[in-house]
Each structure stands twice: as C-alpha cells, then as structure tokens.
Amino acid sequence: MTAITVNVNSSCYKALNLKETLKPPKLYRLADFTEWGYVLAEALGYKADDFIKAMDENLKEQNTADIENNTVADTFLAYLTEDLTNLLHTEENPMKQSAKELFKTVTEKAEEKGITTKNRKWPSAPNTFMRKLNESKNGIIAHGWNYESTHNGDDREIHIWHIDPVKPSKIEKGKTKYPYKQIPPAEPCKQCENTAVEYTIKTPNGQTDRLCQSCFKNRRNTLTDAQFIQEPLEEA
Numbered sequence: 001m002t003a004i005t006v007n008v009n010s011s012c013y014k015a016l017n018l019k020e021t022l023k024p025p026k027l028y029r030l031a032d033f034t035e036w037g038y039v040l041a042e043a044l045g046y047k048a049d050d051f052i053k054a055m056d057e058n059l060k061e062q063n064t065a066d067i068e069n070n071t072v073a074d075t076f077l078a079y080l081t082e083d084l085t086n087l088l089h090t091e092e093n094p095m096k097q098s099a100k101e102l103f104k105t106v107t108e109k110a111e112e113k114g115i116t117t118k119n120r121k122w123p124s125a126p127n128t129f130m131r132k133l134n135e136s137k138n139g140i141i142a143h144g145w146n147y148e149s150t151h152n153g154d155d156r157e158i159h160i161w162h163i164d165p166v167k168p169s170k171i172e173k174g175k176t177k178y179p180y181k182q183i184p185p186a187e188p189c190k191q192c193e194n195t196a197v198e199y200t201i202k203t204p205n206g207q208t209d210r211l212c213q214s215c216f217k218n219r220r221n222t223l224t225d226a227q228f229i230q231e232p233l234e235e236a
Helices: 002-018 031-043 048-068 071-081 084-088 099-112 126-134 137-142 213-220
Strands: 095-098 145-152 155-162 178-182 199-202 208-211 226-228
Touching: 031 048, 071 099, 071 126, 071 137, 084 155, 084 178, 095 099, 099 126, 099 155, 126 137, 126 155, 137 145, 199 213, 208 213
Parallel strands: 178 226
Antiparallel strands: 095 155, 145 155, 178 199, 199 208
C-alpha cells in the first residue's frame, strides 16, 4: 500500500511540474480535464498524445452513436452528402434555406429512405424539427457540417456549410490527377450494372468511368488525389 501511495504522489508531483510547460494541442469542452489528463498521462509513463487520441476516439464513438440515435440528424446528413456540390459551401458563402424548406426537404429525404414520417417520432413542424436537429448539433459538427439559424421576416433562415469546404479545381495537367463530377442519373453503372450512373471519374489509366454513387465512393476511397470539379470532364 505504501509503495503505491509513493508512486501516485510522485506522478502527481511530476504532473504539477509538467503542467506549466506541457500543453495539449487542443482543448475539449472540459478544458481543465484535458489539460490535467494530458500531463498525467505523461507523468504516469504514457505518451501525452495517446491521451488526445483516446479522447478523439471516445468522442467519435459518442458522436456516431448520437447521430445514429437521432433519425432527424441522420437524415439531415444524408441529404447534405447526396450532392457533392454541397461540399463547396463555406461559412462565408453558406447554403441558405428557410426552416420550412429545410423541414420539407429533409422529410422527403426520410421518406425516400423508408422512414415513417407520419407518427410522433418524426417532427410535425419546422420548429420541432429544428429542436430535434439541435439535440445532435455536436455530432453534426463532428461529421464535418455546421449550421446556424437567423431571423428572416416571419420565418427563420438556416445557413448550412461544410466545415472543410472543397475548393473546385480545373482540369490542369499535373494538378488534378483523378477529377470527378456529379451528373444527372443516366444509364446503368459500368461496374455493378444495376444502379444508375451518377458520377464520372478519371481512372489511373486516363480513361473516364461512369459509376453509380456506391461504386463511385468505393473508387474514390482508393484515389487520394481525386478532386471535385465543376467544369465538364474531358473525354478520354
């Protein structure tokens, strides 16, 4: 028992000294907890950055569970991510919709996903919709999106933007290796031959593939240099 007490006291003393010089790279909502956890990890013989990694992973799991348990927030994110052009919206140049328009659009998206919107679990009006959305705002931010509500006459206007917006790029030799763009639904996907084509993307061999949303996402994940463009792709 004595040995343990000495070790704990020694670690606490070391943490007190470290706190003046060792600062975490970022602070979470509980700033004091972050600062002490960071130096205590180092004092106990661990890497201080491992504490930050553990916090990040824990918050990621919490935010994911939060979104999964909030059908409104989950559908809101599905609506935002279905169109790649939404990634271009910044805080300075956000997507703007009235609360009524957003409520109607996200409700329609829910119905597309097979979610029942005619019961008490789904909001029946824009104000209750926004309240439900706000319950998971931290989770929405963790997924890369943010929004704010402002008064616009008798209605509220919602400004929505991507936290790390994509900058449109032109097809210039040596700059954009695998450009892609979203197109209106067309013929069956070249790869799965089932779902309608919604994207075109340059391949490593210089050809242009026409893929459905699912096949495109799988392809894009393998191409780290893929970039969104607004201009039409040059056909190979």
